[in-house]
Amino acid sequence: MLFGKRQRTIRRIAIVEDEPLVAFDNEHMLTDAGYEVVATVDNLADAARVIQEQELDLVLTDVSLSGDGDGMDVARAAAAKNIPVLFVTGNCPLEAHALGIGCLAKPYTGKMMKAALDALDSKLQGRKVKKLPAGLSLYEQA
Structure with missing residues (x-):
């Protein structure tokens, strides 16, 4: 399609979050x-x-989780x-840079999350992300 919406790379998502309202x-x-x-x-x-x-x-995973293990695991x-990982947390540790595609800082809005996913989709499709949405950090992949 010449002017249609581009096909998403990200369609199926798992959420790993121990705060029920956020989840x-x-x-x-x-x-x-x-x-x-x-x-x-x-x-x-x-x-x-x-x-x-x-x-x-x-x-999508928070770093802090209930029970044994954490978002790094x-x-x-x-x-x-x-499978790419986007950390959604208040404080992304340095170790996350080697394990995830990026980090969206809490607190965030639905609009910020959608913009972050659009930016991730562009990155995963090999396109350059010109301007990062508020709260999003992208990491270079090894």
Whole structure:
């Protein structure tokens, strides 16, 4: 299509978030924006299961999670299947730079999340992201 919307690279997303209201808001905002939320989980064990069993285009994970493990462990599990990870957290540790595609700083709005996903989609399609949306940091991939 000459003037149609471009095809999204990111369609199927898993949310890993232990704050119920944030998880609920993200799930509904992403669904309303046309993404398929494959699963919303709050711990490493459930996230690892979803990553192994589902076809995913992106994992959104907080760094701090309930139970054993954290978002870094989620990112390692996703990396083993070549699934990009966007950290959504108040404070992204340096280790995240090697494990994720970027970080969206909390607090963020639905508009900020959608803009961040558009920027990630462009990056994943090999296009240069000219201006980063508010709150988003992108990392160079090794």
